[in-house]
Amino acid sequence: MRQYSALYDTIKYLKKNKGAMLGLLLIVAFILIAIFAPYIAPSSPIEQNLKNNLKPGIWANNPTNILGTDEFGRDLLSRILYGARISLSVGFIAVFIGMLLGGSAGIIAGFFGGKIDEIIMRIVDIMFSLPSILLAIVIVAILGRGLDKAMIAIGITYAPQIARIIRAETLVVKNAEYVEGAKAIGSSSMRTILVHILPNVMSPIIVYATLSTGSAILDAAALGFLGLGAQPPTPEWGAMLADSFHSITGGYWWVETFPGIAIAMTVLGFNLFGDGLRDSLDPKLRI
Amino acid sequence: MKNYILKRILNLFFVLFLVSIIIFLLLRLAPGDPAKVIAGEHASQEIIEEIRIRLGLDKPLITQYFIWFKQILRGNLGTSIQSRDSIMKELLLRFPNTFELSVFAMIFAGIIGFPAGIISAVRRYSFLDYVSMFIALIGVSMPVFWLGIMLLMVFGVKLDLLPIGGRLSVYIPLKPITHFYLIDSLITLNGRAFFDTLKHLILPSIALGTIPMAFLARITRSSMLDVLHQDYIRTAKSKGLRQSIVIRKHALKNAMIPILTTAGTTFALLMGGAILTETVFSWPGIGTYVVQAVYARDYPVVQGSVLFIAFLIAITNLTVDILYAYLDPRIHYQ
Numbered sequence: 001m002r003q004y005s006a007l008y009d010t011i012k013y014l015k016k017n018k019g020a021m022l023g024l025l026l027i028v029a030f031i032l033i034a035i036f037a038p039y040i041a042p043s044s045p046i047e048q049n050l051k052n053n054l055k056p057g058i059w060a061n062n063p064t065n066i067l068g069t070d071e072f073g074r075d076l077l078s079r080i081l082y083g084a085r086i087s088l089s090v091g092f093i094a095v096f097i098g099m100l101l102g103g104s105a106g107i108i109a110g111f112f113g114g115k116i117d118e119i120i121m122r123i124v125d126i127m128f129s130l131p132s133i134l135l136a137i138v139i140v141a142i143l144g145r146g147l148d149k150a151m152i153a154i155g156i157t158y159a160p161q162i163a164r165i166i167r168a169e170t171l172v173v174k175n176a177e178y179v180e181g182a183k184a185i186g187s188s189s190m191r192t193i194l195v196h197i198l199p200n201v202m203s204p205i206i207v208y209a210t211l212s213t214g215s216a217i218l219d220a221a222a223l224g225f226l227g228l229g230a231q232p233p234t235p236e237w238g239a240m241l242a243d244s245f246h247s248i249t250g251g252y253w254w255v256e257t258f259p260g261i262a263i264a265m266t267v268l269g270f271n272l273f274g275d276g277l278r279d280s281l282d283p284k285l286r287i
Numbered sequence: 288m289k290n291y292i293l294k295r296i297l298n299l300f301f302v303l304f305l306v307s308i309i310i311f312l313l314l315r316l317a318p319g320d321p322a323k324v325i326a327g328e329h330a331s332q333e334i335i336e337e338i339r340i341r342l343g344l345d346k347p348l349i350t351q352y353f354i355w356f357k358q359i360l361r362g363n364l365g366t367s368i369q370s371r372d373s374i375m376k377e378l379l380l381r382f383p384n385t386f387e388l389s390v391f392a393m394i395f396a397g398i399i400g401f402p403a404g405i406i407s408a409v410r411r412y413s414f415l416d417y418v419s420m421f422i423a424l425i426g427v428s429m430p431v432f433w434l435g436i437m438l439l440m441v442f443g444v445k446l447d448l449l450p451i452g453g454r455l456s457v458y459i460p461l462k463p464i465t466h467f468y469l470i471d472s473l474i475t476l477n478g479r480a481f482f483d484t485l486k487h488l489i490l491p492s493i494a495l496g497t498i499p500m501a502f503l504a505r506i507t508r509s510s511m512l513d514v515l516h517q518d519y520i521r522t523a524k525s526k527g528l529r530q531s532i533v534i535r536k537h538a539l540k541n542a543m544i545p546i547l548t549t550a551g552t553t554f555a556l557l558m559g560g561a562i563l564t565e566t567v568f569s570w571p572g573i574g575t576y577v578v579q580a581v582y583a584r585d586y587p588v589v590q591g592s593v594l595f596i597a598f599l600i601a602i603t604n605l606t607v608d609i610l611y612a613y614l615d616p617r618i619h620y621q
Contacts, residue, residue, distance in 0.1 A: 126305050129597050131559030141581040141589055142317040218430055225432050248440050260433035268428040
């Protein structure tokens with residue numbers, strides 16, 4: 001019952017928060033674009049048409065390519081729409097990997113304590129001493145380039161923060177009476193963790209996951225831009241910026257402008273919604 | 288205090304020691320035999336074997352690590368597989384470039400983010416607050432490298448006001464002394480080089496400074512809001528002090544402490560951003576060095592640079608912590 005009312009409160013508060021609603025709108029819009037990309041994209045994101053390269057868009061009376069074309073004559077709008085699929089899935093999968101790794105490390109550290117705790121938290125400290133993008137670059141250097149590897153690399157860089165949050169929550173929940181009770185009736189460590197602790201440490205992670213999805217998308221775009229993430233001809237937004245970077249001196253501004261706007265809008269959506277969610281879950285911040 | 292500083296320095300070396308172990312192990316996990324990479328594709332088995340022995344790759348992992356670690360303690364990070372140059376030398380040569388860029392980015396972040404945060408806190412829920420917080424939010428949502436590209440396109444290409452990359456125009460001679468170009472041009476009284484260096488610094492500094500600016504504005508705002516609700520602020524106001532004095536003397540000083548603690552995080556953000564900004568502006572700094580090494584699978588360079596960056600960040604955190612202890616008399620360290 002209490003949980004229901006907390007959830008109700010949160011939703012009520014979120015509904016009043018205009019920023020959070022705008023964020024949610026952006027997220028939903030990009031998810032819909034990602035799902036329906038094949039139906040709404042005017043043409044193929046990969047098929048080249050060299051005769052039609054670097055054409056300006058609708059502002060120069062070009063109704064077939066609304067946002068213009070890139071240096072291989074591919075329709076920029078179609079590539080951006082398909083790109084939503086890649087960026088969103090990278091964001092979600094990377095954060096999921098981070099939650100899986102960081103979450104299990106955090107719960108184990110918090111639940112068992114002692115030496116295990118110390119070792120895990122030391123590793124977390126070390127990972128914190130490096131900028132996340134550098135860490136991701138090092139991991140990509142080891143695993144090799146590619147979108148799948150970039151997802152793993154980004155996921156690993158988010159694990160330490162998640163481990164810290166989950167560990168702190170676990171330390172609190174561990175001493176609750178219902179956990180003591182479960183232990184007293186002979187519940188195994190595994191069962192205690194999965195049934196009694198995990199569900200009760202999830203709520204701070206939801207906020208962090210939302211905010212991280214935004215930055216995971218940014219990091220994936222950064223790796224793509226450095227040529228370490230998605231490889232051509234994949235229509236990944238960061239890689240698109242890298243592919244046509246050399247053509248900016250020619251004044252073909254659209255190829256470098258629109259993919260960036262797509263990234264910024266998606267990330268803004270997650271940040272707005274994440275900020276709102278954090279404020280609504282933390283009554284102290286409701287000032 | 289002395290003990291505290293000593294303890295922190297020891298801790299710093301301990302963390303770096305652990306970082307070195309992890310970096311070493313991680314890069315040993317990487318696929319591909321470094322001896323094969325050096326020998327080239329068509330080398331015979333004997334040559335590969337010879338290189339392996341020369342590099343010590345035939346020895347057990349622990350021995351390899353300690354050989355490497357001993358080198359590090361002597362300030363030797365090894366040599367690049369690609370160029371055969373000393374990695375330490377290259378890093379020290381590039382460090383001034385990255386440092387100069389970071390300082391300018393920080394100045395940019397400070398002169399905009401700091402006042403924006405204060406004004407937003409003092410005039411909370413005003414139009415100005417909403418505007419600056421929205422800009423800050425966009426600042427953290429934008430890819431740094433994209434902002435760099437946009438700046439390049441507008442000010443470098445379209446308006447042709449500023450250079451589109453590099454550190455100094457090739458036709459301007461500058462005698463390197465400290466390798467900090469601004470300092471070198473001042474020492475040698477080279478006005479042309481000085482202004483040219485400044486021109487090259489503007490766009491990358493704005494690109495690199497934007498995320499720290501947004502971050503600083505948000506931290507300053509929330510920290511100021513916390514302080515403005517304290518009793519001593521109410522007291523100061525009720526005894527009739529002017530608002531500007533209350534803010535400057537009572538609120539700001541206390542709000543500075545939490546802001547300062549984020550300086551380490553901000554610096555880490557800068558170093559991360561530098562990797563991307565330097566790539567966009569073909570800036571010959573540490574960031575481009577790492578990225579090129581990753582492309583070339585030049586693992587010693589990756590190892591060395593990562594350790595170097597970890598060292599820089601650790602030093603920054605240490606300095607901040609010590610400053611913090613001086614600034615806040617409430618904090619005592621055992």
